[in-house]
Amino acid sequence: MKVEMKGMQKLKGIGEVLSRRLIEAGHDSFAKVAAAGEEGLRKIPGINPRQVKSIVAQAGELAEEAEKGRAKKVGELKQKAVFLKGEVEEIAHSVRNRFQEAVSGKAGKKLGKELVKVMASLEKLEGMLERRVKKAGKGLAKAEKRLEGLADSGLKEIGTGLKKVRKSLEKVLAK
Amino acid sequence: MQVDGSTQLWVAARVLLYERGDDFFMRWDKALKTSDPEEIHDLRVASRRLREGLTLFAPCYPAGNIARLVKQIKLVTRLLGEIRNTDEAILFFTALADELDDACRGDLDGVTAAFRKNRKKELKRLKAGLRDIAPGSLRDQYRRVINAPNLFVNPLDGADLFMPLSRFAGDALDERLATALKLLPVAFREGEAEAQHLLRIAVKHLRYRMEILSFLIGVHYEELHETLKDYQDLLGRMHDLHVFAGIIRNACLPFEIEKVLLDAIAVKGGKFFADFSEMLVSTPFEKFAENVRNAL
Numbered sequence A: 001m002k003v004e005m006k007g008m009q010k011l012k013g014i015g016e017v018l019s020r021r022l023i024e025a026g027h028d029s030f031a032k033v034a035a036a037g038e039e040g041l042r043k044i045p046g047i048n049p050r051q052v053k054s055i056v057a058q059a060g061e062l063a064e065e066a067e068k069g070r071a072k073k074v075g076e077l078k079q080k081a082v083f084l085k086g087e088v089e090e091i092a093h094s095v096r097n098r099f100q101e102a103v104s105g106k107a108g109k110k111l112g113k114e115l116v117k118v119m120a121s122l123e124k125l126e127g128m129l130e131r132r133v134k135k136a137g138k139g140l141a142k143a144e145k146r147l148e149g150l151a152d153s154g155l156k157e158i159g160t161g162l163k164k165v166r167k168s169l170e171k172v173l174a175k
Numbered sequence B: 001m002q003v004d005g006s007t008q009l010w011v012a013a014r015v016l017l018y019e020r021g022d023d024f025f026m027r028w029d030k031a032l033k034t035s036d037p038e039e040i041h042d043l044r045v046a047s048r049r050l051r052e053g054l055t056l057f058a059p060c061y062p063a064g065n066i067a068r069l070v071k072q073i074k075l076v077t078r079l080l081g082e083i084r085n086t087d088e089a090i091l092f093f094t095a096l097a098d099e100l101d102d103a104c105r106g107d108l109d110g111v112t113a114a115f116r117k118n119r120k121k122e123l124k125r126l127k128a129g130l131r132d133i134a135p136g137s138l139r140d141q142y143r144r145v146i147n148a149p150n151l152f153v154n155p156l157d158g159a160d161l162f163m164p165l166s167r168f169a170g171d172a173l174d175e176r177l178a179t180a181l182k183l184l185p186v187a188f189r190e191g192e193a194e195a196q197h198l199l200r201i202a203v204k205h206l207r208y209r210m211e212i213l214s215f216l217i218g219v220h221y222e223e224l225h226e227t228l229k230d231y232q233d234l235l236g237r238m239h240d241l242h243v244f245a246g247i248i249r250n251a252c253l254p255f256e257i258e259k260v261l262l263d264a265i266a267v268k269g270g271k272f273f274a275d276f277s278e279m280l281v282s283t284p285f286e287k288f289a290e291n292v293r294n295a296l
Helices: A002-008 A016-024 A030-042 A052-098 A106-127 A133-147 A155-173 B009-034 B037-056 B063-099 B102-133 B135-146 B165-187 B193-212 B214-249 B255-282 B285-295
Strands: none
Touching (some): A002 A016, A030 A052, A052 A106, A052 A133, A052 A155, A052 B009, A106 A133, A106 A155, A133 A155, B009 B037, B037 B193, B063 B102, B063 B135, B063 B214, B102 B135, B165 B193, B165 B285, B193 B214, B214 B255, B214 B285
């Protein structure tokens, strides 16, 4: 609640007390304040009727900004997910070229499964980016770090590395 | 997940087969719930498209796994086939009865009534059959198989799973086009019902393959797909007439009625063949094949 209250105080005319009252009335985001309109805000005890119009306008602008920022972030994350899928493809290709003999049997099957799992996790994450922007951002950054240089590593390191990548992605996917 | 021509084959195969599988199982649930003829038809088409998808991407997976899946899905197609054929027969003979004089109507109504009576039994059998196959376990098996590509198999022993999808798709469509083109000269002759039937099947496989890879074909896809669909529809109608003629022959109708009905079917068959011949001139299949190759 404190975080939301602080956010609301970005609106001129809204202090600590009014921000709490707004949130308690269910207007816990700029978009909701804008949607409530002047009539809705006049019902909040203690609000200055002369400032209501300006508060609604400010909330509208801030909501629009936040939406734009979010959309931009989602776009960036989508690009990152595509990039990471390319990295996974590159790792698989590199394994095939460098360890042809070693991966022709069971070890190859195991590694293949891991590669598919990582790819599947990235695909799932791509589908839920818009709902979990912050968590996905963290997960993708971690996965990117763990994938770095993996294409040139040894077979064992690649297997372990991919497992770690998958786990960091699965953390985002977990409810 | 976005797939394009540059996506590696092992990644694209999995994503595209997931799409096909989702469509098939979703339609399965729907058909079981409603038993609506259109839903049943859609499920049957989805099962065929899924089989074509599995055949298309078979080189990416252990052969036995794909063969087992295809076999199971074929069971579903067959189960659905009987009731679909009955629906088609009811529609055709009802329309034919309206076209012919009253002397034939009574006998044709008898044929249609027998199909209607059978439909109820078939629907019951279909529902039980679909439940017996257990969509849940088939779905699990399907996912297990498509999540385990033969990733590191030696390219000399199978497909190179790291090639871009566009290259694989070009060869895959070429293969189906070649089959159809080979059948064309014989199918062009009026009495060659068997060749026309084989061409119909080849065109159908090609159509499903094109649909799976549609996003690679680009702006001309709709137009090319429409042409192929027209060919398939016409060849399908020609084939249906042979089936309906067989039904009449086996219906033990009075000789003179049977003759009238078979003549009426033959007239329709002649008209369809004339349309088919005209289509081969107005939109030559060879030209169509060339356009598909150029569009990729």
